[in-house]
Amino acid sequence: MAGLITLFISNVVISNVVLTKFLGMCPLLGVSRKSSSAVGMGLAVIFVIVGASIFTWTLYYTVLVPLNLQYMDLITFILVIAAFVQFVEMFLKKYSPALYKALGIYLPLITTNCVVLFVTLDNIIQGFDFVHMLVYSTAVPTGFMLVLYIFSTIRERLDQSNIPNAFKGNPIALIVAALMAAIFTSFAGLV
Secondary structure, three states, X not given: OHHHHXXXXXXXXXXXXXHHOOOOHHHXXXXXXXXXXHHHHHHHHHHHHHHHHHHHHHHHHXXXXXXXXXXXXXXXXXXXXXXXXHHHHHHHHHHOHHHHHHHHHHOHHHHHOHHHHHHHHHHHHOOOOHXXXXXXXXXXXXXXXXXXXXXXXXXXXXXXXXOOHHHXXXXXXXXXXXXXXXXXXXXXXXX
């Protein structure tokens, strides 16, 4: 049990995929203008990653491995991820039109969000059993959402601040991301 808690905490905070591997920078910079959009995107990414990880892990070990088709993992995983994103997009369009509109073009871009594909492939590469896969697949997008939310609250305040013109927009956002990366990695000794 302690190993699962360590796996979860380390992937949410210390080995945060956005701040250590710089994956998912497109939604980080694109959807982080408002905290409500950041939370909505974070929840959508959690749903997609957990769902896609369950399906891809099961598909890999019940179909691809027995048929000796492990080399088909990448294309198979991309198809599963695309199907999940389409489901989320249709669901949000029907049940939360405001969030659907706020996420805009970034919602279908979850399909190409490298974090989603990274997690599904890393579950296989790391050789996780089902429980470890589930914890890892929940921790990574939770960390993604945490960083996205913190980043959005900082950007909301920066938009109201007096910043030199040369730093407005993405330059100050990237500086903030670098500072967040330094802060998050400083927790490495805790776990």
